Amino acid sequence: MTTSTIEITTLNQPARLDRGWRLFVRSILARAYPRVIGQTREKLWIFFETFLPFMATVGYVFVYRAIQAPEDYVGFVVIGGAMTAFWLNVIWMMASQLYWEKSSGNLPLYIIAPNSLMSILLGMAFGGLLATLLRAGAIIILGTLLFDIRFQVSGFVELIAVFTLTMAALYGLGMMLASIFLLFGREAWQIAEALREPVYFVSGFYFPVRALGFPVALAASVLPMTLGLDAMRQLSFGNGATLGFLTVGIEIAILAGLTVIFGVGAKVALEVVERKAIEEGTLTDRNR
């Protein structure tokens, strides 16, 4: 059989296309795959994305040591430092992603592909979460060993629930921001860069959020990390509950609400983006 015969035979065979939920799930897995494999292939990424947040974390630990803070605060900083990895992943690898794809010319392919953009974003979120888990885990392990942190977990089930809900709400927010950042265009890059420290501040990444006062902490609770971090600290340290903002039960309920809101918001925002891309034909223009 000649090469040309093989090609003709292949072209004549009807393609087996997945549809419905099978296509949705396969798209999620397909988009998650390069997120996990791609990031583990580039060893320098692992090093820098673990090393840089850890350096900042160490700096803040020394600040608490310099002001002779109780040892639980050191643990607070290490948990906050680990969570920065997720926030950076959401901002740079989720929220900015559609903008990157537009710049590199891939966005039109995403839009004309027979799968939904929602499944692509869910795949990015799923893959990004798994890959970031490694970095966050490394920061916690390194911090624990280096600074002799003593965890006193008061409820493992609640802790897992808080973490899961925080991640679900956070990556939902990232999916929603992806559409919004795409509409912003070049400003997305600047906004992503400019948002980092303000979010670290209002979410209390390095100090108990209740130090901001009730009104500010309440307003900051719209960001999933604020309540997620506060609840995780309350559940992980002996003095955590006394320094908490709201009770863990209320924080879990709000996080569940945020998960639903951001999930629906992401779906609506993506539909707007897809409609604009098809109707106007300018959204995918990499020169804009």
Add this chain to the structure above:
Amino acid sequence: MFKTLKATLWPAAWLGWQIESNWTDPFMFIAFSVAKPVTGVLILVFMYWAVAGVGTDAPIYAYLFLGNTFYIYVGAVMAGASYSILDDRERYRTLKYIYISPISLPLYQVGRAVARFITGTLAVVITLGIGAVFFQLPITVLRVDWGLFALTMALGLVALSALGVTIGMWTLSIRSEPWFVGEGFAAAFYLFSGAIYPIDLLPAWLQPVAYALPITYWLELIRRALLGASAAAFPTFSAWSNGDLLLTLGGISLALIGVAAVTFQYFDHLARERGLIDVTSNF
């Protein structure tokens, strides 16, 4: 000399300003430029306040506030000068044109950092103002040693620019993840320069790194210029006079200019030989 400045420094500074600022309207630009560094300092202020029983009159409070505030310049000038090379090569794909134009590349790098220096200065001034008005930062304008401050700033900016040129030229030769290099240096210097805590807190084996960095002496002198005698409350440099610190900072700055000149020659040659001037990393 004036011609070189006119042909290189001014256009580079203008280009840097446009890149930094023209993505939005001026109000939004200033808001974003200031929000990031100000909240960076506020993180430390609230870390400090969250710990019960520590008053704002403790020397460590002004120490970390000023250290973090002036560290804005490290990100602005050093990273500004180093990122310009990567920005032009990979984001705008213009480095090859800059290379063949009759300008001085190191001066162009410094010029690109000028825009960030201006926005950084704005952020520093606003942060200090907020600190003095709302957060009991003990600075009195009339008690500031302005002569020492100006001299220290000048020497510090020379050292930071030289570091920026060196790092920028080095990144030109890195094929994989060059973007992390500038950020890595800024993070390391933040940790080792005593920006937010006295370097005595570092493990003894890491303290020599702090003493080798110009930023360590620069920040100490800035604190002394702004706070006067209360700045020297930590044992690290208590035995050092202002003259000792200035001499050391000047010596290191001079050495860094030499290092920048040598590394520029070396990496420039390497980039030309290996065809790295118009490559894109990670592909």
